[in-house]
Amino acid sequence: MQTTMPDIADTAPALRTGKLDWVGMGEIELPFIFESRNIAPVNVVAKARAFVNLHKEDAKGIHMSRLFLALDTLSTEQQVNPQTLAQALDTFISSHDDLSDQAQIEFKFELPLRRESLLSGKVGWKNYPIHLIAKINQGVLSFELMVDVTYSSTCPCSAALARQLIQHAFDEKFAEQQIDKQTVLNWLGTTEGIVATPHSQRSIANVKVKLDNALTSFDVVGLIDALEGELKTPVQAAVKREDEQEFARLNGQNLMFCEDAARKIKGLLEEQEYADYWLQINHYESLHAHDAVAIAVKGVAGGYTA
Numbered sequence: 001m002q003t004t005m006p007d008i009a010d011t012a013p014a015l016r017t018g019k020l021d022w023v024g025m026g027e028i029e030l031p032f033i034f035e036s037r038n039i040a041p042v043n044v045v046a047k048a049r050a051f052v053n054l055h056k057e058d059a060k061g062i063h064m065s066r067l068f069l070a071l072d073t074l075s076t077e078q079q080v081n082p083q084t085l086a087q088a089l090d091t092f093i094s095s096h097d098d099l100s101d102q103a104q105i106e107f108k109f110e111l112p113l114r115r116e117s118l119l120s121g122k123v124g125w126k127n128y129p130i131h132l133i134a135k136i137n138q139g140v141l142s143f144e145l146m147v148d149v150t151y152s153s154t155c156p157c158s159a160a161l162a163r164q165l166i167q168h169a170f171d172e173k174f175a176e177q178q179i180d181k182q183t184v185l186n187w188l189g190t191t192e193g194i195v196a197t198p199h200s201q202r203s204i205a206n207v208k209v210k211l212d213n214a215l216t217s218f219d220v221v222g223l224i225d226a227l228e229g230e231l232k233t234p235v236q237a238a239v240k241r242e243d244e245q246e247f248a249r250l251n252g253q254n255l256m257f258c259e260d261a262a263r264k265i266k267g268l269l270e271e272q273e274y275a276d277y278w279l280q281i282n283h284y285e286s287l288h289a290h291d292a293v294a295i296a297v298k299g300v301a302g303g304y305t306a
């Protein structure tokens with residue numbers, strides 16, 4: 001005998017009435033194919049969050065399974081791009097008739113990219129943490145993209161102090177007026193010659209941009225390339241000795257405090273005319289046990305705050 005199952009989401013009274021800003025699910029494991037400009041569609045495994053608002057004050061709850069199944073369609077029957085995300089958000093709203101008029105989907109995943117070495121022509125994989133947010137609010141879509149770019153920063157203060165030590169060592173070693181070029185050249189190639197080296201640190205730029213609502217495709221690689229090009233010392237994948245030497249040169253020619261890195265990225269994002277941006281620079285200090293951090297936003301009214 002078939003029995004009807006109770007559906008308390010529709011029938012039970014709410015313990016207490018009131019609107020809620022977001023209701024849904026977090027930490028959903030979701031493999032999908034991600035589409036972005038200039039790369040082949042790529043399989044990723046995301047952690048997803050899916051939400052609708054609950055604006056019907058006396059409704060007991062939303063229908064979680066409807067959100068989950070719309071995400072499953074995105075995962076198994078589609079590829080993730082702005083159009084399919086918009087469709088999923090529409091499904092969230094249409095499956096919640098009178099309950100909701102806002103929806104959002106968030107994905108966190110690692111995007112593996114082939115990255116070229118600095119000089120040797122070798123190529124290797126590098127994973128980039130991506131955070132993608134798609135929202136619909138009373139029919140208006142919006143997309144936000146956050147990427148983390150890891151790079152090396154060499155301290156300009158430490159570099160100046162190291163140079164001074166090198167000058168002192170030179171002064172002590174070559175007190176006489178007449179100096180033999182070959183002797184100096186040889187000495188510069190020893191650890192006594194370069195008596196001190198500045199400290200560098202692995203650093204991460206967290207960058208969030210608000211994308212054009214009407215965009216037809218994501219361009220994650222474009223954003224990552226622009227950020228790495230601006231910083232000049234991104235962490236490398238494949239490295240031969242010639243690449244390592246070029247990396248040392250780039251570090252020496254791009255000394256930066258966290259403020260320098262933040263201003264570089266701010267300048268870049270201003271040029272790219274994003275509707276809004278937020279950036280946080282983290283220099284994981286090797287001199288200190290604490291980090292150096294700089295934060296900046298575009299400063300749009302009602303937009304991101306620092």
Ligand SMILES: Nc1nc2c(ncn2[C@@H]2O[C@H](COP(=O)(O)OP(=O)(O)OP(=O)(O)O)[C@@H](O)[C@H]2O)c(=O)[nH]1
Binds near residue numbers: 060065
């Ligand atoms: N709304 C809500 N549902 C929850 C929560 N925790 C677990 N669930 C479960 O999510 C499941 C799916 O809910 P629904 O989407 O309403 O499932 P359904 O009634 O089978 O699906 P429809 O017939 O489409 O409404 C239910 O079994 C709920 O118990 C919660 O905190 N809130």
